[in-house]
Amino acid sequence: MKIIAHGRVQPFTALITIASNLVATAIFLALALVSIVATPMIVKRALAGVIKTAEEAKRIDTGSRGIRLSEDKVPREIGPLVRGVNEALDRLDESYNRQHRFIASAAHELRTPIAILRMKIDAATDMGLRSLLPDVSRLATLSEQLLDLHRLDNGAPSDRIDLVAIARLVAADLAPVLIASGKAIEVIVEKPRMIMGNSGSIERALINLIQNAVEHGGDEVIVRVNGPSVAVEDNGLGIPGDHHERVLEPFHRLRPRSSGAGLGLNLVKQVVDHHGGRITIAEAPRGGAIVRLEFTAVS
Known part of the structure; x- marks a missing residue:
């Protein structure tokens, strides 16, 4: 449907039109200003937990085991991801501890037979047996080095x-x-x-x-x-x-x-x-x- 009109615009009608446009423009500018100022603040507040979690993730390395990501302040949509990462870190730490215990136990168990073997070679008169002494010493040094690596984690x-x-x-x-x-x-x-x-x-x-x-x-x-x-x-x-x-x-x-x-x-x-x-x-x-x-x- 089309409405066609002609004739002069009355001053009162023009005044209302101008005032409406000014009010609409002012409202639009106010909303735009509020959006520009408020939106970053709202987003920053909403993502504060994510930023904190990211900072915690940066501190995770091979020398700082036991660190876990905070779940309390992240958005609900990101919560499952953070929990999944923490569970993966738990598994990695447990695997590292098992490997570390195995290496320490193996190094401890090796010390006794190596010491006995060294004493027997030292007491031997056969030059062929005595020629094995450097290799036995190398084994002893290696076992001590493995134990040293184990001791570094004790506080x-x-x-x-x-x-x-x-x-x-x-x-x-x-x-x-x-x-x-x-x-x-x-x-x-x-x-x-x-x-x-x-x-x-x-x-x-x-x-x-x-x-x-x-x-x-x-x-x-x-x-x-x-x-x-x-x-x-x-x-x-x-x-x-x-x-x-x-x-x-x-x-x-x-x-x-x-x-x-x-x-x-x-x-x-x-x-x-x-x-x-x-x-x-x-x-x-x-x-x-x-x-x-x-x-x-x-x-």
Whole structure:
């Protein structure tokens, strides 16, 4: 249906039309302004729980097990997803714990037969049997390294540690063996300092560093303590720059025919990470390598 009209528009009618348009425009602008201001606030408030859950997810890694995502403040539609992720994390943690217990139990069980085998070989007069001693020693070292990895999960470091005392103790324990094989070891103290840590794990880390230095051709090893850091320097073949990060990975061997299992430097890195420290590798002035462990000093 069409309505056709003609004639002059009365002033009153035009005034009503203009006023209606102004009111409609004002209402439209007010609604638009409210939408622009209020919509982000509403969305942000509605997604606050999702943002919190995302921040929690960022903190999940291999070194912080046990963290679960919050379900209380997420929208109902996202709740099943968060519960599913938490259930998956439960299964992963349980699987890790089972594997960890198995490795620790196996390492403990291996220590006794390895020790017995070593004593029998030491007492043997047959040179063929005595030639097996390095392989048995390698097995003993591997079992100790596996136990060290197990010990790292037993709480945060909480003891005041004297790095100088640990360095001198390790050097004194290894000196007879090194000297007998034509090697030399020296401890240099530049600045003593106490740190917070676990003496057993730091001691094993230093032993691994020294053994690694000797294994790769070094016949002179210097253990240098400078404040909250300790460095092991050798005059061996060194570590190429493109391998400085890779040698810290588990089972990585710098040389394929190396007799080690590739766990020594990785264990050292895990010890340092467990203490919240840092490990760096540099080239030594004498052509070898310098592996430096940096910890947090305490007053």
